[in-house]
Amino acid sequence: MKILVINAGSSSLKYQLIDMTDEKVLLKGLCERITMEGGELTQKTYDGRKLNIKQDMKDHTDAIELVLKAMIDPDFGAISSVGEISAVGHRVLHSAEAFNSSVIITDEVMKICESNVELGPLHMPANLACVKSCMKVMPGVPMVAVFDTTFHSTMPAKAYMYGIPYSVYEQYKVRRYGFHGTSHKFVSEETIKLLGKKDSKIIVCHLGNGSSISAVRDGKCLDTSMGFTPLEGLVMGTRSGDIDPAATEFISKKLGMTYAETIQYLNKKCGMLGISELSSDMRDLEAAIKKGDKKAELAVEVAAYRIKKYVGSYAAVLNGVDAIVFTGGIGEHSALMRKLVMSDMEYLGAKLDMHKNENVTDGVCEISAPDSKVKILILPTNEELSIARETKALVG
Numbered sequence: 001m002k003i004l005v006i007n008a009g010s011s012s013l014k015y016q017l018i019d020m021t022d023e024k025v026l027l028k029g030l031c032e033r034i035t036m037e038g039g040e041l042t043q044k045t046y047d048g049r050k051l052n053i054k055q056d057m058k059d060h061t062d063a064i065e066l067v068l069k070a071m072i073d074p075d076f077g078a079i080s081s082v083g084e085i086s087a088v089g090h091r092v093l094h095s096a097e098a099f100n101s102s103v104i105i106t107d108e109v110m111k112i113c114e115s116n117v118e119l120g121p122l123h124m125p126a127n128l129a130c131v132k133s134c135m136k137v138m139p140g141v142p143m144v145a146v147f148d149t150t151f152h153s154t155m156p157a158k159a160y161m162y163g164i165p166y167s168v169y170e171q172y173k174v175r176r177y178g179f180h181g182t183s184h185k186f187v188s189e190e191t192i193k194l195l196g197k198k199d200s201k202i203i204v205c206h207l208g209n210g211s212s213i214s215a216v217r218d219g220k221c222l223d224t225s226m227g228f229t230p231l232e233g234l235v236m237g238t239r240s241g242d243i244d245p246a247a248t249e250f251i252s253k254k255l256g257m258t259y260a261e262t263i264q265y266l267n268k269k270c271g272m273l274g275i276s277e278l279s280s281d282m283r284d285l286e287a288a289i290k291k292g293d294k295k296a297e298l299a300v301e302v303a304a305y306r307i308k309k310y311v312g313s314y315a316a317v318l319n320g321v322d323a324i325v326f327t328g329g330i331g332e333h334s335a336l337m338r339k340l341v342m343s344d345m346e347y348l349g350a351k352l353d354m355h356k357n358e359n360v361t362d363g364v365c366e367i368s369a370p371d372s373k374v375k376i377l378i379l380p381t382n383e384e385l386s387i388a389r390e391t392k393a394l395v396g
Contacts, residue, residue: 002026002084003388004071007091008130009123011035013063017071017078017085018388025384026078029070031063039063043070051076060126061133068137087142088134089391091182091383092127094120095147096173102150102390105131105143113145119173144391151185152178154220159317162228176232178224180212186386187327187379188216194323194364194377201318203311205341206381207331209237209280213307215314223317225310231267234310235303237280240270242306275299282330282337289336304340311341315348323375324350332378335360338367342376349373 001021007014013031018024029043029051039056041063051070057063071077079085090105096116103109110128117124131143152160160176161169169175187204195202202216211234214224225233235241243266252262273280276299278288288296315321330337335358342352351372360367360378368376 001086001392002079003391004085004088005091005384005387005391006088006130006134007384008060008126010126013060013067013130015067016384016388018385020388020392023385023388027071028384029067031057031067033057034060034063041066041070043076045076045078049076059133060130061136064130064133064137082138085138085141087144087391087395088138089144089146089387090127090131090134091148091387092131092145093123093148093179094177095149095153096177097153099145099147100150100153102144102146102394104394105135105145109145119177142391142395144394146182146387146390148179148181149177151181152176152214152221152224155223159223174228176224176227178212178214178221179226179230180206180210182383182386182390183327183381184212184214184216184221184224186383187325187381188214188219188221190364190379191323191325191377192219194379195375197322201320201322203314203318203321203324205307205311205324205326205331206328207234207307207326207334207337208328210239211236211303211307211328211330213310213314215317217318223314231263235275235306236271238268238271238273240266240274272299272303275302282334286334286336300336301340304337307337307341308345311345312348321348321350321374323377325377325379327379327381332360332380338376338378350376352376 003018003020005016005018011034016028017026019026025046027043027045029041031041033039034057037056041053043051051073055066057066068082072079072081094116096119098112113128134143162175164174183206184204188202191202192200199218204214204216206212210230212224212226215222231239233241248262257265271280272285276285276296278296279285285296285300326338338357342350351369353367353369356367365378366375367378
């Protein structure tokens, strides 16, 4: 079974073709500048062949048609015909409370998803446009929606409710939803395999430009840091994370911004970028720290401190912890961030091996000290494979 995995943005489309017999990635690619001039597709096969097509794409249907053409290219593709694709797994941002698992897409599912667009206005329109395009170009091929939020649907009400009138929650579904669900699901499942026990307590730290943490007991999410939107929680690359709503109003008035502009500001101009006034990229910040940049140092310390607080609170939620797992671009590659987060965690029984932390290899690494009671791991995430597995499970 070959499954096409698609992650669509408003002007981009990432894709992978995975052979589920051995979970081998046959090819992966990216369409950029959809709906704009200067459109481009880049693709790479498992054996290193690369394809580049410069072609404008007026919409996602054009993009999908170009993707299918690239995949069956006799010199640069990996399949001989579109008929080899058994199903398509789509990353869809928001399930709201309508779904608690991935679903095969039907007309009724599409109607429900369209009713949830207001919960994810930046991503949902592109997600659904791509689904419709695939249905048009690939009639009869099963389509599956794998939501970014459903892994967190196991949170109890005491974890997802805000301190607002219950009627507002009921009518408008204002609550914590959580995001990065495919990553948290993949990493927690792989960690359970490594631990060799189902009765597990795991804290997953997905750290990148966008970051989130989850508390997972026996494979089910009990709490997560992102909320109604991905803005809540950790101090991220450009997102402020947790902030007093009254401070938001104060900033808005002082800077002369509308409410919409303020939300955009908190999403795009704050976080480590805002504190450092330099960059949102951890590599840039670490280089600046080595040169004595105090604001860069503060930005990283603030981000690490917020992560540490969430780890501590989730250890309380889980009543202990078996493993703390780092994933994502920063989680996998920044020894400094891991060191700052894991310092003074001995009270949890978590002790970092400094040498291992500084000398990690690609793939899964254990970086906890020999006498640590808690395993500290680096485990690369694979959201595309997670989507492919969900799709296979549904279309079988």
